[in-house]
C-alpha cells in the first residue's frame with residue numbers, strides 16, 4: 001500500500017473457541033497493511049466471519065448472520081464478505097450454493113492468501129474458495145496480540161491427529177503441527193514486556209502432543225518459565241491419553257504454572273469411549289484424575305462432556321454421571337451430541353438417541369455438575385487465595401473480579417489498592433456454583 005493512502009475497513013466476527021479468537025487476530029494482522037479494524041459491520045469494506053463447525057447450532061448462527069448482511073451488500077455492492085475457519089473448510093462449495101452473500105471461503109491454513117483473495121474477487125467479480133490443508137503452516141512468524149486486559153492467548157500448535165469419531169477438527173484443521181518454541185517464547189516475552197500481560201493461556205487442540213525439534217510440551221513450559229516474566233501460565237486442552245506425569249510434577253513445583261487442568265472426559269462409559277475412539281477407558285480416566293490430584297495438591301479440574309452419543313444407553317449415561325461425581329470438576333462444558341459431516345461417527349454410527357432423551361440427559365448432567373461444583377465451592381469458605389485481578393466484575397464496578405491459581409472466579413469489593421494485573425490475597429466469604437465471593441486481605445505483588 002502506498003504511503004499516505006487511506007486504509008480500507010475490516011470487520012471480523014469470531015465464533016467458537018479461543019483458537020478461533022487467536023486466528024482472528026492472525027487474520028487482522030495479515031491484512032493490517034491494507035485494512036484497519038472497525039467494530040461495526042455497517043462501516044466495513046470487508047466483513048469476515050471466522051466460524052466454528054463443532055455443532056450444528058454454530059452453523060445456524062452463521063447462516064443467520066450472513067442472511068442479515070444481504071441488505072448491506074445491496075446498499076454497498078463493493079462490500080466483500082468472507083467466511084473463514086472450520087465451517088468454510090467443512091462445507092466448502094456447498095456454502096456458496098446456499099444463496100447467501102458470500103464472496104470468499106478460506107480454510108484455517110489459508111489466511112496468508114486473504115489479501116490476494118480479496119483482490120481476485122474485486123478483479124473478477126466472482127467468488128473465490130481456498131481450503132487447502134497444510135502439513136506445516138503454523139503462522140509462527142505472525143504475532144497477533146490476542147490480549148484481554150492482563151490476559152493473553154497464544155496458539156502453540158495447530159490441527160489434531162486423534163480422530164475422535166465425533167469430531168470434525170482433524171478434517172477442518174488438518175494434521176498436528178507445532179510452532180517453534182523460540183517463536184512462542186518470543187511472542188510471550190513481547191506480550192509481557194510491551195503489552196503488560198501477566199497471564200498467558202497456551203492453546204492447542206491437543207497440547208500434550210506438542211513436539212518441535214525434540215522439545216515436548218513440558219520442556220516448552222519450562223522454557224517459558226525460564227525465559228519470560230509471565231506470572232501465570234495456563235493451557236488448553238491436553239488429551240487424557242498419554243498425559244505426561246512430568247507436566248504434573250512441574251505444575252506442583254512451579255508457582256507460576258497454574259494448578260488447573262482441563263481433562264475432557266466426553267463420556268464416563270468405556271463402551272461409549274471406544275465408539276468415540278478416545279483411546280482411554282473409564283478406569284484409566286479416573287486413575288488419571290487421582291494421579292493429578294495426588295501430584296498437584298489444590299488442583300482444579302475442568303472438562304467437556306457429550307451426552308446422547310450414538311447408541312448411548314441409560315446405563316452408559318449413568319456411568320457418565322458417576323464419573324462426573326467422582327472427578328469433582330470445577331466446571332464442565334456439557335453438550336448434547338450433534339452429528340458432524342465427514343466424521344467417522346457420521347459414517348459408522350447412527351445418531352439414534354432421540355433429541356428428547358439427549359435434552360433430558362443433558363439437564364440431569366447439568367444439575368449434577370452444579371451440585372458438584374457448588375459443594376466444592378462451599379469448601380472454599382474461609383480459605384485465602386492469591387487472585388490475579390482482571391478488572392471490574394461483569395455485574396458492577398463496585399466489585400473487582402479475578403481468578404485463583406486454580407482458575408476459580410473470585411469477586412470482591414473494589415479497592416484502590418487492587419488494580420488489574422496485580423496479585424492480591426482474598427479470603428473467601430461466600431460462594432455459588434460458579435463464583436466465589438471474598439474480601440481483600442493484603443497485596444502480595
Ligand code: SF4
Nearest residue numbers: 160162163164167169
Ligand atoms: S482430541 Fe479428539 S475431540 Fe479433541 S480436537 Fe482432536 S479429534 Fe477433536
